[in-house]
Amino acid sequence: MSSASHVQQIAAPLHVAPRFRPHALLAFAALLWFAAAGVSVWVPDADDYERTALFALLVGAVGAVLAAASLAEPALPKGLAARLRGVAPWLAVLPVLLVGWELVTAKFDLLPRPFFAAPQSLLEVFTDDWRRLGESVARSLFLLLGGYAIGAAVGFVAGVAVGWSRAVGYWVHPVLRLVGPLPATAWLPLAFFIFPTSHSASTFLVALATGFPVTVLTWSGVAGVNRAYYDVARTMGAGRAFLVLKVAIPAAMPSVFVGLFMGLGASFAVLVVAEMMGVKAGLGWYLQWAQGWAAYANMYAALLVMALMCTGLITLLFRARDRLLAWQKGLVQW
Amino acid sequence: MVSAARLSEPAFAAGAAIGVRRVSHRFDLGGAVLPVIEGLSVEIEPGSFVALLGPSGCGKSTLLRLVAGLEPPSAGQLLVDGLPIAGPSPERVVVFQDPTLFPWRTVWDNAALGLEAQGVRGEERRERVGTALARVGLAGFANAYPHQLSGGMAQRAALARAIVNQPRVLILDEPLGKLDSLTRIAMQAELVGMWQRAGFTTLMVTHDVEEALFMAQRVLVLSDRPARLVADLAVDLPYPRHRGDPRIAELRRQALGLLGLDATW
Ligand SMILES: Nc1ncnc2c1ncn2[C@@H]1O[C@H](COP(=O)(O)OP(=O)(O)O)[C@@H](O)[C@H]1O
Ligand SMILES: [Mg+2]
Numbered sequence: 385m386s387s388a389s390h391v392q393q394i395a396a397p398l399h400v401a402p403r404f405r406p407h408a409l410l411a412f413a414a415l416l417w418f419a420a421a422g423v424s425v426w427v428p429d430a431d432d433y434e435r436t437a438l439f440a441l442l443v444g445a446v447g448a449v450l451a452a453a454s455l456a457e458p459a460l461p462k463g464l465a466a467r468l469r470g471v472a473p474w475l476a477v478l479p480v481l482l483v484g485w486e487l488v489t490a491k492f493d494l495l496p497r498p499f500f501a502a503p504q505s506l507l508e509v510f511t512d513d514w515r516r517l518g519e520s521v522a523r524s525l526f527l528l529l530g531g532y533a534i535g536a537a538v539g540f541v542a543g544v545a546v547g548w549s550r551a552v553g554y555w556v557h558p559v560l561r562l563v564g565p566l567p568a569t570a571w572l573p574l575a576f577f578i579f580p581t582s583h584s585a586s587t588f589l590v591a592l593a594t595g596f597p598v599t600v601l602t603w604s605g606v607a608g609v610n611r612a613y614y615d616v617a618r619t620m621g622a623g624r625a626f627l628v629l630k631v632a633i634p635a636a637m638p639s640v641f642v643g644l645f646m647g648l649g650a651s652f653a654v655l656v657v658a659e660m661m662g663v664k665a666g667l668g669w670y671l672q673w674a675q676g677w678a679a680y681a682n683m684y685a686a687l688l689v690m691a692l693m694c695t696g697l698i699t700l701l702f703r704a705r706d707r708l709l710a711w712q713k714g715l716v717q718w
Numbered sequence: 719m720v721s722a723a724r725l726s727e728p729a730f731a732a733g734a735a736i737g738v739r740r741v742s743h744r745f746d747l748g749g750a751v752l753p754v755i756e757g758l759s760v761e762i763e764p765g766s767f768v769a770l771l772g773p774s775g776c777g778k779s780t781l782l783r784l785v786a787g788l789e790p791p792s793a794g795q796l797l798v799d800g801l802p803i804a805g806p807s808p809e810r811v812v813v814f815q816d817p818t819l820f821p822w823r824t825v826w827d828n829a830a831l832g833l834e835a836q837g838v839r840g841e842e843r844r845e846r847v848g849t850a851l852a853r854v855g856l857a858g859f860a861n862a863y864p865h866q867l868s869g870g871m872a873q874r875a876a877l878a879r880a881i882v883n884q885p886r887v888l889i890l891d892e893p894l895g896k897l898d899s900l901t902r903i904a905m906q907a908e909l910v911g912m913w914q915r916a917g918f919t920t921l922m923v924t925h926d927v928e929e930a931l932f933m934a935q936r937v938l939v940l941s942d943r944p945a946r947l948v949a950d951l952a953v954d955l956p957y958p959r960h961r962g963d964p965r966i967a968e969l970r971r972q973a974l975g976l977l978g979l980d981a982t983w
Pocket of ligand 1: 745746747752754772773774775776777778779780781
C-alpha cells in the first residue's frame with residue numbers, strides 16, 4: 385500500500401493539469417434518464433394516471449444526479465467513483481427498461497390492465513398507501529427479526545452442544561434427523577393451535593426455520609475443528625471453557641455463518657406464509673389483501689418492498705460476516 | 719540475533735528431568751490392537767537437548783504426546799522431576815510440525831494464547847508476549863494474521879507461542895520438517911541458541927540425522943514399530959558446531975547404520 389502511494393507521488397507531477405473530462409458512460413446514462421422523463425411527460429397517458437408528473441419528476445431527478453456525478457466524477461472520493469463506474473452500465477439500461485414498461489402500460493395500454501400495473505401506479509401506492517405499507521414492513525421486520533434471533537441463538541447453542549458433547553449428540557442427533565428436514569410451514573396448523581397468539585405462533589415458526597440450518601452447520605463446524613488446535617491449547621493450560629469459547633467456537637464461525645445465511649433464506653419463506661395464514665399483518669398479509677381487492681399495483685409495490693427488505697437483511701449479514709471473519713483468506717480488507 | 723541477545727532474559731525456570739520407565743503404548747483400532755511403544759525406558763537430564771530418531775511411523779510422535787501429557791500411557795510411568803505426569807501442563811509445551819496457529823488470531827494473540835488460558839494478564843502478559851515475539855524476530859508482525867506469514871515465520875510464531883509459557887520442557891515434533899533448507903539451517907542455530915539461553919530441557923523428534931547431530935547433546939535411535947531403544951548416542955561436541963566436523967560425519971554413519979541405511983559413500 386505504501387509503495388502504491390509512493391508511485392503516485394512520483395507519477396503526480398507528470399500530469400500537472402489533469403484534463404477535465406466528464407465520465408462518458410455516466411453522462412450517457414443521465415441523458416437516457418432525462419429522455420425517459422421526457423417520454424413520460426410528453427407522450428399522453430392512455431388513461432387517468434394520477435402520478436405521471438411525479439414519476440417524470442423523479443426519473444428526471446435521477447438524471448440530474450447522474451449528470452452531476454458524471455461531471456464531478458474525477459473529484460469524487462475514489463471508492464465512490466469506482467462504485468459509480470461499476471454500476472454505470474446498469475444505470476444506462478434501467479431507464480430504457482423503465483421507458484419500455486411505461487410505454488406498454490400507461491402510454492399505449494398494450495397489456496391486460498388489472499394484472500399489469502404502470503410504474504406510476506406503483507408510485508401512487510407508495511404516495512397514497514405508505515402508511516399501511518410502512519406498518520406492514522414494521523410488523524414483518526418485528527416478527528422476522530424476533531423469530532430469527534431466537535432461532536439463531538437456540539440453534540447456535542444447540543449446535544455447539546451437539547458438536548462438543550457426545551452425550552448431547554446422542555440424544556439430539558436422532559431428533560434433528562427426524563424433525564429437521566420437515567418444512568417449518570408443516571407445523572403451521574399445530575403452532576396456531578398450541579400458541580396463545582398468532583404472533584407467538586409465527587415467531588415460533590420463523591425460529592424453527594432458522595434454527596435447523598444454524599444448528600446443523602454450527603454442529604458440523606464444531607465437530608470439524610482441527611484436533612491439533614485442542615492439543616495446542618491444552619498443553620498451554622486451557623480448561624474446558626477455554627476450549628469451547630476460544631477454540632471450538634471461533635474455529636466453527638465460518639460454518640456458523642453458512643447456517644445463518646441458510647436460516648435467513650428459510651425464515652423469509654416461513655414469514656410470508658405465516659403472515660398470509662395466521663397473523664393477518666405484515667407484508668405477506670398485505671400481498672394477500674392486495675390480491676383479494678385485485679389491487680395489483682399494491683401487490684407489485686409490496687413485492688418490491690419485500691425484495692428490498694430481504695436483500696437489505698442479507699447484505700447486513702454479509703457485512704457482519706466480513707467484519708467477524710476478516711481473518712479468512714481473501715476476505716481481508718485493509 | 720545480535721539485537722535479540724541484548725533483550726532482557728525471560729525468567730525461565732530451570733529445565734526439568736524426564737523419566738520414561740518401562741513405558742508401553744498401544745492403540746485400539748476397532749478391535750485390533752496396535753502396539754506402538756514397547757517397554758521403553760529413558761532418563762533425560764534436566765536442561766539437556768535430546769533428539770529422537772526413528773523410522774517413520776515407529777511411535778516418536780506418540781512418545782512426545784505421552785510426555786506432553788496429552789494421553790496417558792497404556793503401561794509404565796512417565797515422570798517429570800520424579801513426579802508422575804498427570805496431564806498436559808504449560809511446563810511442557812509442544813511445537814508440532816505444522817505451526818497450527820489459530821487462523822482467526824493475529825500473531826500477537828496467538829503468542830498470547832497460553833497466558834490467556836492461564837489467566838496471566840495486563841502488563842505481565844504484554845511484556846512476556848512482546849519478549850517472545852522479539853526473541854523469534856517477529857516483533858514487526860504482531861498484527862499480521864497467520865495466512866500472511868511464510869512457513870518459516872509461521873513456525874517462529876508457533877515457537878514464540880511455546881516459549882511465552884516459560885516451559886521447563888520444550889517438546890519439538892519435527893519442528894523444521896516442512897521448511898525450506900535455508901530457513902531450516904537458520905532456525906536450527908536459533909533453536910540451539912534459545913535452548914542455551916533459556917535452559918529448558920529439549921526433546922526433539924527429527925527425521926534428519928544431520929539435524930539431530932548438529933543440534934542435540936544426545937541422540938536416541940528408536941526401532942521400527944513398536945518403538946524400542948536401539949542406541950543412545952552421545953554427541954560429545956561443543957557448540958557452536960560445524961556441519962563438516964569429522965566427528966559428526968562419523969556419528970552420522972553410525973546412526974544411519976543403526977537405522978538400517980548403510981551409508982555407501
Ligand atoms: N490416535 C491414534 N489412533 C490410532 N493409531 C494411531 C494414533 N496415533 C498414531 N497412531 C499410529 O501409531 C503409529 C505411530 O504413530 P506416530 O507416533 O505418529 O509415528 P511417528 O514415529 O512417525 O511420529 C502409526 O502407525 C500410527 O498410524
Ligand atoms: Mg510423527
